[in-house]
Amino acid sequence: MKKAILYMIISAIAFTLLNVTVKSLGQFSVYQIVFFRALGSLFFTFPYLIKNKISFYGNKKTLLILRSVFGLTSMLLFFLSLRYITMGTAVSIRYIAPIFASVFAVFLLKENIKPIQWFFLALAFSGVLVLKGFGEDLQIEGIILSFISAVFAGLVYITIRRIGDKDHPVVVVNYFMLISTIIGGLLSINSWKTPVGYDWLILMSLGVFGYFAQLYMTKAMQIGETNVITPFKYLEVVFTTIIGLLYFSETYSIYILLGMLIIILGLTLNLVFKKK
Structure with missing residues (x-):
């Protein structure tokens, strides 16, 4: 479990760097950003799978496709939200995901959730x-x-948990990136803007940050229990908010900060109770 927590922290740092990069690319369409974010990661996943002689097809094909579709939809909507609200706020709202993950886990994975945990998750949602x-x-x-x-x-x-250790983490990420590259590329055709100069480097860095973020999140979810591991993604809220304040001069009212704090508090209390 300690290794799973460490993996999730590394993932949170990588996701933070990804958020910052996406925020700085407002001149490009969200579809094009998705395309480059996924394409860049394929430069890591394809060589890895070939070098280690791991099958590209995987074992749980249906679940791998579902995970990719869910992930692409979530990523696209999140990138769009950054056009309207501050990074820290967007991340805070997006990562009430553990609440939905917990609900889905009860019905799909048959995991047990204590009444007090429902209270903590409700507290997070109140944020x-x-x-x-x-x-x-x-x-x-x-x-x-x-x-x-x-x-x-x-x-x-939940889909990653269902896949479990039946497929290599890089296979899971590769499916996600390949499908995202294809769909993102098709959707960006009408609004395509050719990158110039350093834009190429910035766009391709999306794939680097995204690859390590997804890889370590996948590793963490495969070896850890959903209700314990997912709250650690909320470190991304802290990291992203700090960078938003210092680098993008974003402003946060006392109520926004209070809401973010309540979200983190609820999930942290759930984590502490679960560990006990």
Whole structure:
């Protein structure tokens, strides 16, 4: 379990760097950003699978495709939300995903959730209500996009758990990146903007950050229990908010910060109870 937690922390750092890079690419369409984010990761996954003589097809093909579709939908909606609201807020709302993951885990994975844990998860969800109700400067479009992204992220966690150790983590990530590259490329045709100069380097770095973020998240989810591991992704909220304040000069009202704190508190309490 300690190794799974470490993997999730590494994933949170990589996701933070990915968020910052996406935020800085506002001149490109979201579809094009998805395309480059996925394409860049394929430069890691394909050589790895070939070198280690691992089958590209995998064993749980249906689940691998489902995980990819869920992940692509969540990623696309989240990138869109960054066009409307601050990074820290978008990340906070998106990562109420453990709430949905916990609900799905009860029905699909037959995991047990104690009544007190439901209270903690409800507390985390109330943080979103604080953001929505008192964050006057928040655009409703961004909130809705992040919220739906969280639902699909919860489905991603559950699908990965269903895959378990039947498929190599890189196979799981490769499926996701390949499908995202194809769909992202097709959707970006009408709005394509050719990168110039350093834009190429920045766009391709999306794949680097995204690859390690997805790889270590996948590893963590495969060896750890959903309800324990997923809350550690909330470190991304802290990292992203700090960078948003310092680098993008984003502003956060006291109510927005309070809502983010409630979300983190609820999931942290759930984690502590689960460990006991």
